[in-house]
Amino acid sequence: MIFFRIAFAKLEKSCLNCQTLIQKDNGLSVRRQCELLGINRSSVYYKPAVPDEACRLLKDELMKRIDYWHTKCPYFGSRKILDKLRKEGYGIGRKKVRRLMCEMGITAIYPKINLSKRNFKEAVVPYLLRNYKVNFPNQVWSIDITYIPMRRGHMYLTAIIDWYSRKIVGHHLSDTLDTREILYAVRESVANHGIPSILNSDQGSQFTSDDYKKLLQEYGIRQSMDGKSRWADNIIIERWFRSLKTEAIYPNEYTSPRELRQLINGYVRDYNTIRSHKSLDYKVPNEVYYGAFANIA
Known part of the structure; x- marks a missing residue:
């Protein structure tokens, strides 16, 4: 099936190129020109369907x-x-x-069958954080992508959170799910906050790609992935996405990426500097994150 699709795509492209050679007012009929070029006459009249x-x-x-x-x-x-x-x-x-x-890129988050079976795909790496105790900032980060609706169209948000302090150490808004956007978010986070020991993600194609793995290897970051269908393995960043959407995205409408980006930047700033957490003894993420480094100094 894949072979036929590729062959059809090549044929369609070839026909479209030949169409540029056909001229209706050059002394030859369209039928004769098609015979000389060896193409089907119906392809000359073909017009790609425009999405409604x-x-x-x-x-x-x-x-x-x-x-x-x-x-x-x-x-x-x-x-x-x-x-x-x-x-x-x-x-x-x-x-x-x-x-x-x-x-x-969304699925229902509930336990599914065959959770005990190991995924032996080469692209998938083990989950390193089961019963793992986090004691300081930059020990473990989580990264994920979420869909962000707009009045017309949509965007995708990549965010990275520090497990110890709940601080959002990086985020990047884009209009595609391309791996390059993920790499950009990781580079910016490392440039601004240093290199984490472990970076956890789900088993999405962006995180199993060779480019993503290569980048983590260059930084010396240990890669961790959620178990198959184990939605709770990356629950910290999932909860943050939910808070962002229910508190800032859904109550408002955004007409441009610029407007949406300003909103998210403001939300991240307030989340890191104003919002206290019960799990952090009612401290804010920045206080816990930078305070830990101050105590070491």
């Missing part, structure tokens, strides 16, 4: 609602999200919901 604006807007709207329900009830799978969407008046099927969830 209404379909694009509907897709954005559906992704926003899926993200809303996933954030509100992260244990909802595609069936329950579909039920909520249908009750809201959307006439769609489960396959479309599953496809959009896959595109957004």
Whole structure:
């Protein structure tokens, strides 16, 4: 199947290139020109389908609602999200919901079958933090990506959190899920806060890529990954994403990436400097993070 798709794509590209050679007013009929070029006449009249604006807007709207329900009830799978969407008046099927969830990189966070079976894929590395005690900043960081809805369209936010202090040590907003955006976030975090001992992530394609692994090796960072379907392994950064969306993203509407970026920057700044945590004896993340280094000095 993959072979036929590749062959079709090459043929389509070739036909589109040949179309530029066809001229309707050069003395030869279109049929004769196609015969001389050895191409099918139907390809000359082919016009690529332009995505319908209404379909694009509907897709954005559906992704926003899926993200809303996933954030509100992260244990909802595609069936329950579909039920909520249908009750809201959307006439769609489960396959479309599953496809959009896959595109957004979200899954229901609940224990699934075969948790004891090891994933032997070469790209996956072990989870290093089970029963692991964190005693100081930069000992363990977590990194993850989340979908951020906008009034028109969407963005993706990469964030990195320090386990010990709950400080957001880095974040980066982009319009793609490309691995380069992840690498940029890691480099910026290291440049601003130093090199962590362990960096934990899920098993997403960006984190199993050779470029990501190579970057961590260059820094001497030990890579850790959540177990398969073990959503709780990276719960610290997941909780932060949920707080961001429920407190800042959903109550507001943002018309541009610049506006959204300013909001997230402000939220991260206030979170690190103002927001106290019960688990930190009601101290703020910056106080715990920098205070630990002051005590060492």
